[in-house]
Amino acid sequence: MTDFAVELQDVVKRFPTPEGGEVTAVDHVNLQIQHGEFFSLLGPSGCGKTTSLRMIAGFEWPTEGKIVIDGKEMGRTPPYLRPVNMVFQSYALFQHMSVFQNVAFGLEMEKAHKAEISRRVSEALEMVKLTGMDRRKPKQLSGGQQQRVALARALVKRPAVLLLDEPLGALDLKLRKEMQLELKALQDQVGITFVYVTHDQEEALTMSDRIAVMSAGKVLQIGMPVEIYERPNCRFVADFIGETNFLSGTVKALKGEMATVSVPQFKSEIVGMAGKGLSVGQQAAISIRPEKIRISEKEVKDRNCFTARVVDTAYIGSDTRVIVDLGHDNRMNIWEQNTTSATDPSVYYYQQNQRVWVTLIPENTLVLPED
């Protein structure tokens, strides 16, 4: 047993462009993925997450750097010799083969015995709840079922690492949510390392043990979902994961974990948790999540408390979403959870232009280096 299931060491991938130039898709990426981990590569399209995955699978070779799978350096090992299997975004099922033949394909390539193939295929189909579908052709299946066939086809090989390239992207929202939980349960059951590529931050938060957030070919932050959401290390991550409000200012003082930032538009200063790499005098982004802001109709005198004007209120059932203006058109989204069951609308709605006081609790306010 080696330390990591997959390791990317300073991997760079450049592609030639049709104009004769070069584009860097993956830029000095370092990843260490543990055995049995559900690891997600999360980022907007074009961030290099799929290219990274394809390099692990062996469809692309790194321009620089090393890829190590299960302790073995892959170099230019072709895909058919790598101990990994992939679930494609388009599923890439073999249309001319039945479900059984699709799932059996990988085992036939291993020259497994017929009896073993048939046993393992049945097991795999049972695992993805497709028992009895083995004689159907992919075209006769729904999108969700096709997705399961793709999963069974890869899992039946018992790979060291399963690579998933936005496998749920083509499914509708409800099915996607179901499959997210099912995939996670399946991963716990088989204990195989999953490397999961997605642009859906909610999906990544729901399923992953750890997430690597990527942008423009670089890994910005690696951490558990809680770390990524609660302690983003830069403005991009805070912005990309969930929703947040930003204010810009200059770092005035650093004291322990806290940073004091002066925001030009406000007379007072804002205190928040200092992110890594901050120094006094630096430009900083203050990030605060909408659900972490307190809103009060009575005057509050506390630090980080400001008066604001209600611009709009939207009642969405579980929450009331309020947009306030802190002055100078500094708008903030605030979500208040509706914990009562009152039927009087005034309980949930603020009046337009109503004066309120918002409190940015320092522990919930993050001060991040400006990108």
Place this chain on the structure above:
Amino acid sequence: METPSRRFSLTRLLRENSSLQGLALVSPTAIYLLLFVVLPMVLIAGLSFLTRGSYGNIVYQVNYSNYARLLDPLYLRILVYSLGVGAATTVLTILIGYPLAYFIARAPARQRSLLLFLILLPFWTNFIIRIYAWIMILRTEGFLNTILLNLGVIQVPLNILYTPTAVLIGMVYEFLPFMVLPLYTSLEKIENAQLEAAADLGARPFRAFLRITLPLSVPGMIAGSILVFIPAMGMFVVPDLMGGAKTMLVGNLIRNQFLTARNWPFGAAAAMLLMILTLVFTLYYTRKAGFGEEVLI
């Protein structure tokens, strides 16, 4: 009381009657097919049961002997030989056309249309002229022999022209594009992800080709075979010019009966037989491969 809407109106009739709409929509096609497919076919079928007059005219007298005459070993041999040449042409066009179509389908997208254009380019030249070009290449003092003799590969000129080999060369040359185009279409449709999936599941490139690419290109191969085999059976220019009229195919037989022997009823019977044979062959071929209308469309 009379209202204007009560009067006959074609547009109103069409608006209200959906089956009439359908009829109106298919009628251009139906009329075309009737005029150019059904009518000539009925004429030929009818003709094949008539009698030849002494001066090559047609006598309207029912006569089944045209078909009986086709069973003569002389004509049966021509038929079998034609089937053989047609089959050989089909097989050779597959063998030569497949790598070509594969290469074009795998070429960068921008080069593909150029390559396809090059495949079709010879069609811009008259067919007869291209056949004469082949004659120039293949004849005893021709291009091929001159080169081979000068290179010292052979000592005595090869005798290719006016042999069955020459006929086959001409046929394969003529029909190759008809095989390459449908093959290209089905090869080009195969997603790269399918081959990646095969590689990912442990298939080496050759196995991936056998298990994925080849089966997925079968529809193209069938369509190409139909496009090659049927006209190859009826071809008479190539055997005439390159086979030195020594090689007789069904196409030559039909042509001769209509133009030289002036026995139209017998020629019509031979044409009917050829049509029935190719139809049977086509149906068998498509059904066996598990592709029905999909390919014929």
